[in-house]
């Protein structure tokens with residue numbers, strides 16, 4: 327069974343491009359199905375490093391590789407799918423109980439994350455077996 331409200335998908339954003347370069351704007355509520363309460367970014371990750379490897383009980387996030395490339399594995403308990411993020415105008419929306427792992431970071435990768443809630447250690451599930459139990 328896939329938990330209610332669980333969703334993963336790629337989203338494309340409008341690029342305002344001209345001879346001066348390119349700009350992408352992302353507005354919470356308008357361009358995303360949540361208000362942005364937190365922004366963080368991950369960079370300087372060695373290619374052999376695995377990050378993430380957890381699920382969130384109640385968090386919506388948008389991941390954007392604003393520079394470089396990263397592979398994000400998403401697992402809804404039944405299906406696993408990998409997404410390659412390598413465009414600053416494209417994001418991966420993750421809503422609901424999804425196990426996620428980030429790997430294959432290129433040295434120039436800057437992974438921007440927009441999140442619906444402040445950081446809360448209690449929202450994390452770090453044990454894959456416990457994650458599967460939530461799906462049962």
Ligand code: TYD
Nearest residue numbers: 364366368376377378379380428444445446
């Ligand atoms: P961590 O959860 O290990 O990152 P990842 O899931 O990408 O592997 O977070 C690394 C550290 O940063 C950890 O000490 C918690 C801290 N942190 C915050 O303080 N605020 C945040 O919003 C996040 C995501 C992490």
